[in-house]
Amino acid sequence: MSLILAVNAGSSSLKISLFQRQANDPPRLLLTSSTSSISSPPAKFNFKVIDVPGSESTSSGHKESAEADIRDHESAFGHFVETLARYAEGLRRSTQVPDEVRLSLELSQIRNVCHRVVHGGNYVEPVAITEQTYNHIERLSDLAPLHNGAALRVIHAAMAVLPNSRSIAFFDTAFHKHLPAHVAAYAIDQNVARKRGLRKYGFHGLSYAFITRSVAQYLREDPSKLNIIALHIGSGASACAIRGGKSIDTSMGLTPLSGLPGATRAGDIDPSLIFHYTKNGGRILSHKEDAAGEVHISDAERILNTEMGWKALAGTTDFGEIVRKAFPRSVSEKPDDDEYALAFDLLLDRILHFVGAYYLVLRGHVDALVFAGGVGEHSVELRSKVGEAVSCLGFAAVDERKNEGVEEKKGVVVDIGNAGQCGKRVLVCRTDEQGEMARECSAIEDYW
Numbered sequence: 475m476s477l478i479l480a481v482n483a484g485s486s487s488l489k490i491s492l493f494q495r496q497a498n499d500p501p502r503l504l505l506t507s508s509t510s511s512i513s514s515p516p517a518k519f520n521f522k523v524i525d526v527p528g529s530e531s532t533s534s535g536h537k538e539s540a541e542a543d544i545r546d547h548e549s550a551f552g553h554f555v556e557t558l559a560r561y562a563e564g565l566r567r568s569t570q571v572p573d574e575v576r577l578s579l580e581l582s583q584i585r586n587v588c589h590r591v592v593h594g595g596n597y598v599e600p601v602a603i604t605e606q607t608y609n610h611i612e613r614l615s616d617l618a619p620l621h622n623g624a625a626l627r628v629i630h631a632a633m634a635v636l637p638n639s640r641s642i643a644f645f646d647t648a649f650h651k652h653l654p655a656h657v658a659a660y661a662i663d664q665n666v667a668r669k670r671g672l673r674k675y676g677f678h679g680l681s682y683a684f685i686t687r688s689v690a691q692y693l694r695e696d697p698s699k700l701n702i703i704a705l706h707i708g709s710g711a712s713a714c715a716i717r718g719g720k721s722i723d724t725s726m727g728l729t730p731l732s733g734l735p736g737a738t739r740a741g742d743i744d745p746s747l748i749f750h751y752t753k754n755g756g757r758i759l760s761h762k763e764d765a766a767g768e769v770h771i772s773d774a775e776r777i778l779n780t781e782m783g784w785k786a787l788a789g790t791t792d793f794g795e796i797v798r799k800a801f802p803r804s805v806s807e808k809p810d811d812d813e814y815a816l817a818f819d820l821l822l823d824r825i826l827h828f829v830g831a832y833y834l835v836l837r838g839h840v841d842a843l844v845f846a847g848g849v850g851e852h853s854v855e856l857r858s859k860v861g862e863a864v865s866c867l868g869f870a871a872v873d874e875r876k877n878e879g880v881e882e883k884k885g886v887v888v889d890i891g892n893a894g895q896c897g898k899r900v901l902v903c904r905t906d907e908q909g910e911m912a913r914e915c916s917a918i919e920d921y922w
């Protein structure tokens with residue numbers, strides 16, 4: 475049996491899924507794990523067996539715990555590998571598990587490890603990790619300071635602990651390779667821009683690729699005819715205008731800092747603001763923690779990436795907490811200070827700016843507005859308020875019963891509008907960046 479391990483180093487989380495490759499079918503999901511709140515400890519670790527035959531007879535199939543030992547993405551990966559090895563050992567010992575399963579879940583069966591790497595620069599296809607590709611990704615670390623270095627450390631760890639597997643990098647930037655020149659360019663000297671690669675790259679591309687295929691399938695539409703406005707709102711948040719299945723504009727830019735605010739990121743600000751915010755903005759911080767992931771960024775970039783966003787506005791990186799406090803169940807619970815409402819309203823306002831702009835970019839030919847990401851998939855209130863505002867553009871009104879019932883609904887895509895089968899739909903998509911990588915990896919014959 476050939477296994478694919480797909481690893482997604484997000485800014486606040488490490489999400490991992492294990493798949494079995496099947497020759498004529500999509501990869502079969504065996505188990506998932508997620509470590510959240512890595513940037514605001516204690517991290518929460520989750521390990522869940524989805525579809526391993528015979529696993530009902532072992533007791534270690536689901537684990538959820540706060541883990542003080544997980545300090546970063548690399549230690550989260552180590553914790554996952556230990557948990558998987560322990561689980562596989564339990565299966566091996568169980569007499570009720572069929573032989574083929576007992577032998578198949580060995581770590582040594584993992585042929586390919588897919589890593590989500592946020593910034594790929596001019597790499598527009600997945601690449602196997604070699605010294606050359608590793609160095610290329612490392613050189614881009616300064617342009618994705620919360621991501622590339624962390625992904626490289628996990629790649630390092632995976633190569634050490636799974637020496638017989640191949641590590642492959644899949645890039646967030648690849649989905650945006652068709653951005654029109656006038657969208658990708660900033661209004662700066664184009665000679666300098668070309669020489670230094672200073673342009674809009676766009677991110678969350680694995681998620682947008684998954685969303686595009688899933689929504690097309692749900693709407694029974696050819697992906698190459700699909701027009702949507704997609705919102706991936708998690709610790710990092712972005713919007714994307716997708717025409718004919720391709721990204722034609724997106725809110726993140728040269729780095730994942732611009733556009734919408736995130737858990738610790740400022741999003742769009744007047745570029746001059748930082749020089750008035752701090753006097754030391756230009757100071758270069760260089761930390762070389764180990765062989766992987768050396769980052770040289772200015773103090774300004776550190777502040778804008780790690781001290782802003784919801785953390786600065788409301789003192790928490792948990793948007794769930796912001797929603798609970800901004801919308802208390804009773805008036806007496808309403809805090810005097812409306813910092814939570816400010817954080818919520820500010821994100822809502824910036825989202826509406828992008829939806830409005832992308833509606834025009836798509837000339838009104840929009841099949842659906844799609845919510846995804848940790849916040850997009852779980853915040854009833856955010857979807858409700860966005861839905862209320864965009865109905866003037868002809869989107870279906872959000873049906874609050876459907877909106878509140880999303881968590882109970884099965885399936886990848888859930889319709890929360892009242893449009894029926896026609897009109898501009900309002901959808902939630904349970905995005906799956908690991909699934910997207912595993913599907914792509916499985917389809918690359920050279921890797922098998």
Ligand SMILES: Nc1ncnc2c1ncn2[C@@H]1O[C@H](COP(=O)(O)OP(=O)(O)O)[C@@H](O)[C@H]1O
Binds near residue numbers: 794
């Ligand atoms: N019920 C909820 N309501 C609002 N936000 C939520 C809810 N559950 C999770 N979130 C938020 O989702 C964010 C994490 O999103 P996710 O996409 O998983 O992270 P990452 O960007 O690290 O991949 C966190 O800020 C978390 O607070």
Ligand SMILES: CC(=O)OP(=O)(O)O
Binds near residue numbers: 485678708709711
């Ligand atoms: C690109 C980006 O911001 O990713 P994430 O939301 O996973 O941090």
Ligand SMILES: [Mg+2]
Binds near residue numbers: 484485709710
């Ligand atoms: Mg993410």
